[in-house]
Amino acid sequence: MSKPHEEVWNNCLSIIKDNVSHQSFKTWFEPIKPLNQKGSTLTIQVPSQFFYEWLEEHYITLLKKTIKKELGPNGSLEYSIIMENNYKNNNKSLSVKVPTTNKSAVKNPSVSMPYEVGGNKGIKNPFIIPGLKKVVVESQLNPNYSFENFVEGECNRLARSAGYAVASKPGGTAFNPLLIYGGVGLGKTHLAHAIGIEIKNNHPNKTVLYVSSEKFTQQFIDSVRNNTQNDFVHFYQMIDVLIIDDVQFFAGKEKTQDVFFHIFNHLHQTGKQLVLTADKPPVEMQGIEQRLLSRFKWGLSADLQVPSLETRIAILQKKMYTEGIELPNEVVEYLAYSITSNIRELEGALISLIAQSSLNKKSITLDLAKEMIDKFVKNTAREVSIDYIQKVVCDYFNLPIELLKSKTRKREVVQARQIAMFFAKQMTKSSLANIGAHCGGKDHATVLHACKTVNNLIDTDKRFRNYIDDLEKKISIQ
Known part of the structure; x- marks a missing residue:
């Protein structure tokens, strides 16, 4: 017997609440209303098109897992977007089946594996699309993190220029490896994705892979458990451009460092490109073997610094243009002056402000910005600049x-x-x-x-x- 739709959604919310921050839950999930359930399809009401697109871009994976857990493998989700226009409600219903297409996948060409195990079985790897004769490696690149969406300033000019050079001639410049380092929220991950995307545009036949250090480590642990270390190593040796995010998390993991050392050597010696990101330069990294650190220094280490006021304003204007919204100049300046050290927090404050305006049906004024941003900034322990x-x-x-x-x-x-x-x-x-x-x-x-x-x-x-x-x-x- 199926559960009432309110109970299904409440069960979903209890799971979601444990997987997002308190502020995100209040902003993006509390306003959602469950409307009805037909079979294994749950319909929920969201207040705007922008709201729907934000959920789709940032929380679709969590929503998929949650709905499938509650409604089974055939579970699906429908959005009903209620938009008020001259006091008349126009219901716009968008059907989004679960699982949905992965928007963030940037396709690589199919490749024949250079090494096979177990007769006709190809090397196991976590990025293939199953059921295909040839292996297709999903690049794991986010198309939203392109160079076009990356605002240049004094704080990032060297790293961005080096990234462009690498993207034009991967493996053929002195910037190999290219190590991009800097504090939290300054754009390391964005720039790493942008390099990968630009390489795919310039060299569509090259196999590009973006992977976080945590995922790389977990895959290696799984390969040890399943006795498939050779598959793991050979899979990574076939990549043309390997992008590893947050290499500082290899610290203290001797076996992971050892296997990465051999993969690094093979790729570098065969003219393949490596792009790494970290929170600090090699000379300040603790817990990383010297032989790895020395290789990190072979190419170029480029830092991302805290953006200047002008760059912060440009970032906000770029975000507004991308989202198709307009804000008064005084509001944009207030945001840029108020949040100084972290681009992620700056963009988060902008989105929260837009959400508040949308949900409360208020126009965005300096007073509303001060009221909302002051609370946001307090939560981020902000210091006046x-x-x-x-x-x-x-x-x-x-x-x-x-x-x-x-x-x-x-x-x-x-x-x-x-x-x-x-x-x-x-x-x-x-x-x-x-x-x-x-x-x-x-x-x-x-x-x-x-x-x-x-x-x-x-x-x-x-x-x-x-x-x-x-x-x-x-x-x-x-």
Whole structure:
């Protein structure tokens, strides 16, 4: 006897809740309403086309597994999109059967395996499409992570240029291996996928494979358990372009490092291309064997740095263009000034803002952005940036920010510059030298003098004290 549709969906939600963050669950799953169930098909209602597309792009795998668990192997999902237009409900129903086509697969050509075991059986590998006579290796590349969607700035120019060179001539440049390193959320994975996609565009006959270090390790463990290590090694030796994400996770795994060492040697010696990503340069990696580290240094190590304000604004504008949405410039600037260290968080804040607007039927204003982003930023333990402080101070005194950073000694500019230094010292963890560098190349002694001057004026000048109180309210994230 089939379960009522509400009970089926509640069971699905209990599974989903354990597999996504609290914020994601509230934003993307709580608003969904179960409408009905016919046989093994469950229909759910979502509030917008954008909402449906976001679920399809980011949570389709989780939804597939959950629906199949509840409704069996033939379980399927239908979306009913309710869009309000002049107060009339137009139901737009989209049927999405489970399992769906994997949108992220970028096809490689079929290849004959150079090595066979067990008579006519080909080498076992986790990326083949079963039932085909020739082996087809799924590249595991995400077509959304292309060079076209990767915003260039000073923070990533070297890595991006090297990636283009590799994509034009894989295995034929001095950048082999190409090691891209940097902190969380700065675009390492995006750039790695972009290189693979560009290689597929330029050299469609080459076999490209993207794999995370965790998946590589798990496959190796499975091969040991199943006594198929030779299959594992030979499979990876046939790849033309191997992209390994987060190689720092090989640390401490001696056997995995050993097998990767031999695969690396074979690919490099036969002119194949290796692209690696890591959270730090080889000289700082702990727990990785020296013979591997020395090979990581054979090619080019290119870092991704924290994006500048201009790059952050460009990233948001690119995301808006891709999603087909428009936001007021003041909202875009507020986002860029508020979230400074992580592109992933920056884009996440933008999507959360759009979701809030869509769900609550509110237009996106600076006030709504502040209300929502302030909560988002608090959850990410954000620190006010020097750039943001300077913008608020310049807006308050109606000064161009270039003037604040210039060497002019005009009284009103000097005072604004000193106030910006004062708040930067109070509200950020930046060194005095760093604060001075942001304020027109001043030294630490100038910053200390500015802070002392501001404190004296707060004690002696009522009007100046009101300036500081007003600015503190505007800068503080309440």
